[in-house]
Amino acid sequence: MNRKDFPLLKDTIFLDSAAGSLKPLPVLDEIMEYYKEYPINTHSVDSLLGAKVMKKIIDAKKTVANLVDASSNEVIFTSGTTDSINRAALMFEAFIKKGDKIILSAYNHSSNSLPWILLAQRTGAEIVHSYNLINDIDKKTKIVAYSQVNNTLNNLKNKINPVELYDKVKENGAILINDAAQAVVTENVSLNESDVIAFSGTKTYGPTGIGVLIIKKELLSLLKPVIVGGGTVIDYDKEIHFKDGISKFEAGSLNVAGIIGMAAGIRYMKKYDNFEKKKIWAEYAHDQLSKLKKVEIISQKGDYNVHFRIKNYEPQDVVSFLGHRNIILRAGKHCATYLFNNMKIISSIRISFGLYTNKEDIDKLVKLIENTEVFIDAV
Numbered sequence: 238m239n240r241k242d243f244p245l246l247k248d249t250i251f252l253d254s255a256a257g258s259l260k261p262l263p264v265l266d267e268i269m270e271y272y273k274e275y276p277i278n279t280h281s282v283d284s285l286l287g288a289k290v291m292k293k294i295i296d297a298k299k300t301v302a303n304l305v306d307a308s309s310n311e312v313i314f315t316s317g318t319t320d321s322i323n324r325a326a327l328m329f330e331a332f333i334k335k336g337d338k339i340i341l342s343a344y345n346h347s348s349n350s351l352p353w354i355l356l357a358q359r360t361g362a363e364i365v366h367s368y369n370l371i372n373d374i375d376k377k378t379k380i381v382a383y384s385q386v387n388n389t390l391n392n393l394k395n396k397i398n399p400v401e402l403y404d405k406v407k408e409n410g411a412i413l414i415n416d417a418a419q420a421v422v423t424e425n426v427s428l429n430e431s432d433v434i435a436f437s438g439t440k441t442y443g444p445t446g447i448g449v450l451i452i453k454k455e456l457l458s459l460l461k462p463v464i465v466g467g468g469t470v471i472d473y474d475k476e477i478h479f480k481d482g483i484s485k486f487e488a489g490s491l492n493v494a495g496i497i498g499m500a501a502g503i504r505y506m507k508k509y510d511n512f513e514k515k516k517i518w519a520e521y522a523h524d525q526l527s528k529l530k531k532v533e534i535i536s537q538k539g540d541y542n543v544h545f546r547i548k549n550y551e552p553q554d555v556v557s558f559l560g561h562r563n564i565i566l567r568a569g570k571h572c573a574t575y576l577f578n579n580m581k582i583i584s585s586i587r588i589s590f591g592l593y594t595n596k597e598d599i600d601k602l603v604k605l606i607e608n609t610e611v612f613i614d615a616v
């Protein structure tokens with residue numbers, strides 16, 4: 238991997254990849270090439286250029302599907318993880334009734350909790366926020382929504398084994414939703430270990446505004462589209478006759494540039510990322526920050542991200558101070574509102590890592606925190 242593929246790194250320390258990764262030049266080139274050379278809508282493909290677009294879309298689906306052991310006819314393009322999970326909640330609504338149980342991991346991002354809470358409100362199902370999914374699953378459970386890797390306090394020592402979880406879910410006849418927005422850039426993710434997978438292009442070194450909802454064929458064949466429009470039907474009068482196959486779930490003009498870019502990002506990741514480096518940087522950053530008296534670490538060694546505070550300072554102020562010096566981090570509850578409220582953590586500073594992170598990035602950040610006069614009275 239060549240850091241020059243990420244021109245921003247020339248003068249910026251970017252430690253906020255969990256929010257959205259940087260996009261390498263080969264990805265930007267592919268997006269530009271689409272707009273310059275074959276900017277055709279997938280609904281009008283009767284030309285050489287149109288055939289090229291169709292091939293790119295088919296290849297992109299294969300790339301996404303291969304990443305998670307799925308097949309192309311299980312992959313629905315959406316605008317991102319949030320969109321995917323909202324759609325999933327609408328699609329499964331027909332199977333949920335009053336008294337059913339929906340279990341949400343306490344570690345969930347709001348995007349993997351709120352759509353299910355709304356579903357429960359519409360149907361009368363019961364919501365259970367859980368720190369111990371395997372223990373809480375029973376015969377009343379219909380949906381279990383979790384993240385194989387979350388974006389906040391994800392201690393590897395207490396990690397759920399996805400296979401064990403999936404076995405328990407299936408023994409009880411429930412559906413397992415894996416919000417894999419973080420997992421696909423950190424670990425292997427497989428549709429053999431869940432029923433539904435969602436993730437976003439912006440975390441997989443691709444563009445914003447694109448994502449996927451992946452649903453096992455056996456289930457997908459039972460579900461109805463919840464967003465309808467062009468490209469989904471054979472004909473309709475009073476009745477709608479949807480097309481067979483996946484296209485009935487992809488209404489309207491596709492985000493072609495996004496799809497091509499997402500696939501290029503995944504290819505780049507597969508070529509250059511073995512996931513191990515990020516764990517090493519997380520441990521290294523944890524160790525270096527632990528040496529500073531003014532720093533209070535909230536995450537544990539072994540977490541994929543490092544969360545900390547500088548004593549006596551608001552995380553937002555610290556991040557803004559650093560951000561105006563081109564060191565990009567993130568402060569807040571990181572959309573893990575339930576977890577942070579429940580653990581009584583008002584806010585944290587998060588450092589997260591990408592395939593381009595190096596030791597110097599972390600050393601510079603730690604040095605700046607150590608030597609900055611502004612933080613001197615924080616000890």
Ligand SMILES: Cc1ncc(COP(=O)(O)O)c(C=O)c1O
Pocket residue numbers: 255256317318319320346348349384386387388416417418419437439448
């Ligand atoms: C674990 C997790 N789930 C869901 C999301 C939402 O993703 P998006 O904003 O791309 O829809 C994020 C984004 O940070 C995330 O980290």
